[in-house]
Amino acid sequence: MVDGALRAVRADPDLHLLLVGPAEAAGALIDALDPAQRARVAVRPVRSVVRMADHPVAARSDSTVRAAVHAVRDGIADALVSAGSTGATVTAVALGLGRWPDVRRPALVATLPAVAGPVVLLDVGGSLEPRPATLTRHAVLGAAYAAVAHAVGTPRVGLLSVGTEAGKGDRARRLADPVLAAAPLPCGARYVGLVEGYDVSLGTRADVVVTDGFTGNVLLKAIEGAYAMAGGPPPGGGAPRAAALLGVAGTVVVCHGAARADDVASGIALAAHLWRRRAADQVRALLDGAGAGDPEESTDRTTDTEVPTS
């Protein structure tokens, strides 16, 4: 984690880093930086770490992720990057920074390289059992994100299913398809209907692929495994190991729980990119234009990444 963070500092001369965690983990590595780089790194010592097996509400206590959220809330940091438990990070961020009023379920958004440009996949683990209203809200978020973060003009938005013919899919997809078809989308985006697994890796049919967080998470990891099997990622880059959290009042990137130094560095670079583009603010503004969220979204089933409202 620290090694990756220091790589990011070396790669980006305008980046300042606040490391939040056990002080001794960072010491030796920071000493290895030259004085100019060292001046851009600070450490906020926090001992309590939320482990992967902990319940997300553990993040309410005095933990690293909570301290990092406070640093953003207090204006000491501009963005937050975490490679810890996704549920704990989402919970701590929603409590500490707040969600946008019309987004009950923040979305984890991953961008995959594909043949004709990037494919924005959401959700990849934040909301495991979304209702049609949440999928529709995520379609709006994804279209705005593709336009703002990746400069995709008039994004094509697809709903992931087992076939492209209308009516294909499970109950959740059959309910969501007509809702999505009728939803206003920002940035000239248009809904192209049902897409399939290939479309996530190849990007031929859609620039934005909307799915539930369970399928998105499993899919992203399967694609990563396939690239490893094939001897390495394609020239344009492999499956991302960092995802942006959209729908919260701040710039937040969640890295893969098994992140390597390179992954952490790319997660930090993504956070810097999003902050410099004011992506969160811009997506937020586009969301206002696309109309308020559907109240039905608030009746989503509770999942392990449920964001408590109290």
Place this chain on the structure above:
Amino acid sequence: MVDGALRAVRADPDLHLLLVGPAEAAGALIDALDPAQRARVAVRPVRSVVRMADHPVAARSDSTVRAAVHAVRDGIADALVSAGSTGATVTAVALGLGRWPDVRRPALVATLPAVAGPVVLLDVGGSLEPRPATLTRHAVLGAAYAAVAHAVGTPRVGLLSVGTEAGKGDRARRLADPVLAAAPLPCGARYVGLVEGYDVSLGTRADVVVTDGFTGNVLLKAIEGAYAMAGGPPPGGGAPRAAALLGVAGTVVVCHGAARADDVASGIALAAHLWRRRAADQVRALLDGAGAGDPEESTDRTTDTEVPTS
């Protein structure tokens, strides 16, 4: 389709083929075979084809898949291969050949090449919203299939989820995990708990990965797309474009709807392999040893691949 079938005839000197479909589609290609090969190919002319957009019950009428099922039922063919609508094929087979009494939901089983050997993935599109009892039944089917069809000794069986820690996943996974942990499995198989997307492509943690048909279908196609992005499949072979249908009284292989000639040929080769190993009978016998199906399975939600009981 016909080109792939004839490739299979050329590759396997003991294979006899009955082509069921419009006669004119096969004529010219059959003429290209030498007389010895031609003697192993017959055509049963049927005009009505179930299209991808048709409802599966269309397969009840006088269609190619129905005629092919009758050929197996009447002992004219030993196995059935279809590249048509999965739902229509599953419906026609269940009606015409029957399901095993303790399997309400037949499973589509795909075998992927992985680092340490094959990974058996099920379901890949037959049962989109299975209950825990169906996932457990499929775990038993998958373990028996891995042992019988791929000679995997003491298969490791995993349940696909978004993390490996107990409790990770959506409601369906959290319900199924303890049920699977308590289920008797055949062939010395053991349940290894939750596995992730990587495990499907890499096979490091499990030989059999159990999931719902929605996730399995999407996953298989995403892996196929990833191999195409990476410049081609790994040396051991790519994502399969043919799946065995388990839980029905017969040897049935379903090819990918967008199957190319090579895919059809490999689907036919798979059917021949399974029939020569008497895989369906052997899996059936192992199922008896693992105890009867849970009656809860019969309360599964209706999906578009629901098998009518009348």
